[in-house]
Amino acid sequence: MNLDTAPPTPVQPLKALKALLALRRDPQDTRQVFLLTEALRGSSPLKLLARFRADAQGRERLAERRSLLPTLRRTEWLAALPLGTFGRTYHDFLAEEQLSAQGLVDVAKSAGMAQPDDGSDRHYIGCRLRDMHDLFHVLSGYGRDELGEVCVLAFSYPHQRTRSFALIAFLGALTLRRRWRLPGMLGAVWEAWRHGRAASWLVVQPLETLLERDLPELRRELNIAPPTRYLAVTDRGRALGRAIPQPPGRIL
Template structure:
């Protein structure tokens, strides 16, 4: 059982609902505005880093992982490191993910630093916060939830809430699911988000994994060992909603669609 650790030094322990509400309005208006996600996390995930750090060091490998204090974003941003994984491994799937999406570990870090954050401090809790942030895309790979899609992000947010707690995750996932009922006219999106939460609860605690070992593991074996289930409600919603409604929060996707249609209209 994890110990209860003292709070982050200098924090009030209060949630900032005004900031969270302002940020969720902006995020629901433009799902590509990733900076709002981090605003919400900082406003609502009070006490989350100490809780997860305590849980980590209570695991068999956690003490070693914490003492080594690896900065995963630095490793994930090293092209030689990313290129080193054998086909069929988690790391190879992550490499494919980076190539297909154009995302990067240092890009995620840059977005998270648009505002001052406790995550930048030299403190074990801050390191734990960075560790959770920097493995977000690894979780996309493991769960199968697409990253460049509103539905996939909302499902992974719900999965993350079940895994690591933090009211910010629940706030984002719940708001996206509720808005989807009106936008899509059905409950497919919302049911997929609920499934994401349930699958997160059922899976092993992934934040306790040694990621430098996990990346070398065959991806199917890793999913089985971690208890990550096939997201059937998500796959059904993705198919039946189609790309446009599955990404209803993304202004970039809407703009891309409009740009693709303009040449046909002109012709």
């Protein structure tokens, strides 16, 4: 039995609560994000698989079974792309933040959530979603400061329907508002969700073939609006001497 024929796992509220409390104690404990996601998974992967199979582009991705990771590891090629392209902006984002495409794979392995490839569509989709996280940062325009990470999860939720993303985005927004007391934080997260909902369904896009595209043009084509409220909040924080910090490591 592979993942495509496996029954949905039941939601595990106690495990989810344990992971959530641990994450609140240490927001940088990425392992808890994966544990929370696993505890809340339920039937979500099966619903996403059905949506992929019902979508023309989704069926194309499943037929191709092309992995994003080899392309995202081509750092020299990405660095040589013209300024302003999707791929070059992605490369510069990773370089500035001292990240790598492999980093997300390593985080999943360290959390014990990496599964062997059983040839299933669900495994393929799961790997593709994992490898897209930093591409979503670049496409949506949200940075890696604490508010940006919460916003990118809110933006991602309509595309991936990962329950933990919605929960972390909601509770993260409340926590950040209480901690930094900057007006507009909740509005920025709400706007991120609305922008994600309004955009084209990004997880079925052939992102490997779009890296050479001009980023502003690509955003318009995919109906991704600028993160106006997020930028206003971060600008206000810097002006008040309360710049929102970046996490020392990966949140996701």
